[in-house]
Amino acid sequence: MNWAGFGFTLVAAISYVPIFARFPATRDFPWANLLLFLLGGWALAVGNKRAYGQPERYGGKVSGAVLGVLSLALFGLFCWGNFIFARQIPSGAGAPQVGQMAPDFTLPDATGSPVTLSELRKTSRAVLLIFYRGYW
């Protein structure tokens, strides 16, 4: 039971980036991963209760404690990454405001050809500028 619990927390911790972060519904708030942590925590609680309550029958006191601490550490790391690190970004206070003119610019596109905002505007109803962190 303790190993199962640790397995759930391990999956909960490492599955976010390769799997759940791909979909907005499970990325914006990591509820799927938190559910997996909850499942792991439940299994560890049951496992440790057995190990310490009926040691003659179940055993695994040491492994239960170690896996419990490791799982807590994984949970802590996950929470730090998701709820603290992900919010450590500049406020963007220097950004132009709604109603102001968008500063014009020319930048190369993916093939190296220059693209100018004011030229794009001439052929469009509107232009959406998306700034991103590089790759995502």
Added chain:
Amino acid sequence: MDSNADSRRLCQDQGYTFPFLSDPKAEVIRRYGVLHAGGGENGRDIARPGEFLVDAAGGIRWINLTEDIRVRARPEAVLRQVDLAGL
């Protein structure tokens, strides 16, 4: 900041057809107030996520500056703003 080659690969992988620009010196990123100094790999300067809706006359109609790098404007939210702005 991704190189042109990185952007080209990303466009091909994802099938993006809109202009995908590169700002290696972060000049435009600075002008739009979205620099995240040292926020990238090996302390490189990158942009914080942000979206600006610009009308045909060049006026900014809507800005979305997320407080969480994982939470970005979704396409339907942007389209709603386009409708609200009457564009």
